[in-house]
Amino acid sequence: xxxxxxxxVGSINLDLVASAEKLPAPGETVTGASYAQYPGxxxxxxALAARRLGAEVxxxxxVGRDAxxxxxxxxxxxxxxxxxxxxxxxxxxxxxALIGVDKAGENQIIVASGANGVLSASDVARAGxxxxxxxxxxxxxxxxxxxxxxxxxxxxxxxxxAMPVPAGLLERADLLIVNEVEAEFYDDALHRGEGxxxxxxxxxxxxxxxxxxxxxxxxxYAVPVIDTTGAGDTFCGALVVGLAEGMEEGAALRFASxxxxxxxxxxxxxxxxxxxKDVEAFLSDKA
Ligand code: RIB
Numbered sequence: 001x002x003x004x005x006x007x008x009v010g011s012i013n014l015d016l017v018a019s020a021e022k023l024p025a026p027g028e029t030v031t032g033a034s035y036a037q038y039p040g041x042x043x044x045x046x047a048l049a050a051r052r053l054g055a056e057v058x059x060x061x062x063v064g065r066d067a068x069x070x071x072x073x074x075x076x077x078x079x080x081x082x083x084x085x086x087x088x089x090x091x092x093x094x095x096x097a098l099i100g101v102d103k104a105g106e107n108q109i110i111v112a113s114g115a116n117g118v119l120s121a122s123d124v125a126r127a128g129x130x131x132x133x134x135x136x137x138x139x140x141x142x143x144x145x146x147x148x149x150x151x152x153x154x155x156x157x158x159x160x161x162a163m164p165v166p167a168g169l170l171e172r173a174d175l176l177i178v179n180e181v182e183a184e185f186y187d188d189a190l191h192r193g194e195g196x197x198x199x200x201x202x203x204x205x206x207x208x209x210x211x212x213x214x215x216x217x218x219x220x221y222a223v224p225v226i227d228t229t230g231a232g233d234t235f236c237g238a239l240v241v242g243l244a245e246g247m248e249e250g251a252a253l254r255f256a257s258x259x260x261x262x263x264x265x266x267x268x269x270x271x272x273x274x275x276x277k278d279v280e281a282f283l284s285d286k287a
Contacts, residue, residue: 004131004244006050009060009124009147010043010187011116012073012086012136014094015269023028023102031163033100038268039075039235040097042160045230049237050134051079053259054276055244060085060147061128061139062115068094075270087123089115095138105264111138121146132244134236137159139170147234154244158236165263166167167192173264177236196249198239198256200232208253216250221261221286231267233261238279258283 020033039048043061051057059081065088076083077172092115100108105258119139122220127133129151133142136158148155148169156175159165162185170186171177171193179200183190190197191212208216238259242252259279267273274282 003054003056004241005058006055006132007060007085007127007130007147007152007245008043008047008050008138009119009127009133009135009143010046010064010168011041011095011111011113011136012044012061012072012076013039013041013111013116014068015040015097015099016135017099017101017229017268019101019227019267021103023100023106023108030100031153035268036268037050037071037146038270039072040099040230040269041095041150041234042138043116044072044076045233045273046134046136046158046237046240047081048067048076048079048264049259049273050232051076051239051251052273052275053083053238053255053279054198054220055132055241056082058082058085058127058130060119062087062089062092062123063095063113064115066093068096072251073076074273075188085117085123087115087126089118092118099229101227101229103266105228107229109229111129113138113269119143123202124150132156132240134158134240136236137163141165147171154240156236156240158232160232161184175240177239196243198235198253201261204283205237206253208249216253217240218250218253218257219283221257223261225264227267227272231263232262233269234273237273238281245258254283255279258286 239256
């Protein structure tokens, strides 16, 4: 079977990561952290996950005209993601995420959107037809609404971070992906369309619904947790690759759970994203 073609419309950030014993409470200063920077952004992470898991991927997004842009795009470029749809903005800087990670691998993230915040509908309108289109909400809603017009049999939105969107956009989606916080925010509106809804439940695993009815469920794989940043993005990229390849729903959820499990075992969002070979080896060990 040939590799599915997937368009990702979304954010591209440089992640500035401080890893410490614990995360600060409001008003508290925590010292003694180690520091690293990695390419990130929900859109770029999902693009890289889809690519490493076997898809032909085209990224649609915006970066600034600055040194951070090159660093933010480095791994997408190295892995062969098509970056011809990434616009260099003349005024806004490349998006930056300030990330704290504690010793249990949990994180806190503050995003300064920069150029992601001015991704326009006309940037998106240039994207061609694809086997799947995957968006998130770190770019303006009009850009996501334009993505909904791209010719594709699988239009997917990871509703992260949760924010108000037109009801018609949720109903148009063939796949919505949410965590528990996002599921609470959208509530019943998630299940008004005819598409699939994937709910990730952290250590409780993940569930797939259609029209409010459960169609598949996966417990979480037990792995050593180093850093959970980007694991949700890896799940999204993997689930879309699986469904676009025609995997049965339960098999696609298992594939996505395995990819996400591997992603928490290393530091950083993008450096931790596994390859197809890694995921298949992991799954054959569990069979
Ligand atoms: O989902 C993780 C991502 O959220 C990070 O890479 C960060 O850039 C933020 O966008």
